[in-house]
Amino acid sequence: MREPPSTRAPTRHDDRLIIHFDYDCFYAAVFEAENPVLKSLPLAVQQKHIIVTCNYEARRRGLHKLQLINEARMTCPDVIIVLGEDLTRFRNASKELYAFLKSFVWSQKAERLGFDEVFLDVTDIVDYNLDILNHNSLPDSFFHLGRSDPTLGFSYDASCFAGNTFPAASDENEPQPMFTSFPKTDSSEATDFDRLELRLRLGSHLAQYLRHQLEEQKGYTSTVGISTNKLLSKLVGNVNKPTNQTTLRPPYSPTSGNAKSNVLSFIDDHDIGQIPGIGCKLAHKLRNYVLGREPQFDEGLVWGGTKENVKARDVRLFPGMSSEVLNEVLKGPGSHKDTGVKVWGLLHGVDDTEVAKARSVPRQISIEDSYLRLDTLTQIHKELLMLTSSLIRRMHLDLTEPEDDGNVFDEDEGIKADTIDTSRRWLAHPRVLRLTTRPRPPVQADGTRSRSFKRISRSTTLPSFVFRLADSIETIAEKLVNEALLPLFRKLHPETSGWDLSLVNVAVTDMIETASDGKGGGGRDIGRMFRRQNEVLKEWKVIEQDMAPSPHGTDEQHKAEDRMEMISNDYENQHQLNTHKGSEDDLFYTQTTTVEDESQWDSDEVDSHIGNACNICGATMPSFAMIAHERFHLNPD
DNA sequence: GTGTGGTAG
């Protein structure tokens, strides 16, 4: 009777509507989009010695992911194999599709997971449409995609789901609880159920619309899941693939009658390792626990045949199971504090993590390569140079934007051919440079190779000369290798020789955003942002941005504005959109001087005699006061 | 603040 609260099912929160996109065989689709002839042919993408993915025509002929090249050629001699080791085209396509999907959401909540998955939180759009739904004519509904333009949207039938559902729609004459006309009741239980049902229906129609737009306008098909959180929407999408969508249908909680929660029956059938958030380490610990850890080490005891598969229900219903037990079972080096609580939630389909808001800049950029053998300083130097050059290029691509305001004109007498674009400005300055290697473990005396394929790393402050836009990438890279990376390498490998590296990674992290608004920047703490900006930036200029377009625009303009209203400042977009029309942000900051010597800002003490002028009101004050002062202008409350 | 580990595609 008196179960501790933690052994009961955690509380579900089903008031959101989350759509999960997974582009079908993405790498192959990118090549198909570039060359549509490939669509009808068996196509495989190669990295090193394996097929990393292949299109469905190739799969029909027996190929699959992560297959060896030789094996693939034997299975399907006429397969077209393209090299996909350079990720640039995939990254660009991924950003383009992401920007496209994001342009539909109002909340800015659009999260990319890898190159080929996107979560959208469309709760606000769906609830908006839910509230204006005519319950007496559900089949003739209109889905509004913009708040201000009532013509922007599409017709749909709100009396049913679009696409597949889980469980599948009962084919026979339905005990369907829903009708073409929707009764409003005051019974709270019925209302909650009805509202969830409708929310999911609307979400399924929006998902179908977006899927079709993605295919028609961008040429990519996708597999989509619709539910109330990231876990469920991602998992349920897998039920019908490819080029399809699935909505997890109610009831999500056991009803007062006898109906079981569809969430539980859905999750229960999954192998423990299939649940996002439960990786191989956690899955291993969970299997050991429910199968019994001891029998592994007792010689005689073979545990009841081979029950290799442990399902979510096996863990959830294991005698005595609770979040506390899971916390104990799953703790250890590398595990997080409340892993058990998190996993206990996942086993019940509970996942309260938010869809991350679109960020203006990535948190880190890293470039790595793997090697059969890397053991001379000459080779190291050469590889570091290549990696660093790529890294600088990525930094320019992802961390700068065109300076399209009053020109930073070149007063120099002519521009050198190998200089890079100086008419750009930095959106963020990484503070830290990190070098990571993976040493190949030495062969041991007993002949067996030790299996520690671990990475080791050292980091340092990123020198500010990498931000000089006038210098060539090669110049910067060489300087960075000599002055920072080789010292880090010596720290990492004090031995003068004898190392054998299988991997080298160079990364910049700890982005200090030079962004403008607290909104498009991804909801960072503004005060912290300014504090950190003041660590590296000396002088700021505040500029009035053109305000919103005229209120008497055409329909086309309105549609564009509706679509554009939330895509203001995302780094994915910077390269596709060079104008920001209709942004709600009225201020942004332009860096005019980069401090060459950062050390003067390193101290905890802020030099109070260094004055900054506010370009809004003209006031002059010390840097530390500018923090609060600028916040004052940003936030009139 | 630095380095490691886990998870994910």
Add this chain to the structure above:
DNA sequence: CGTTCTACCACAC
């Protein structure tokens, strides 16, 4: 069990 090239988070120091 590993394979490739990332990116992000959180813990322990």
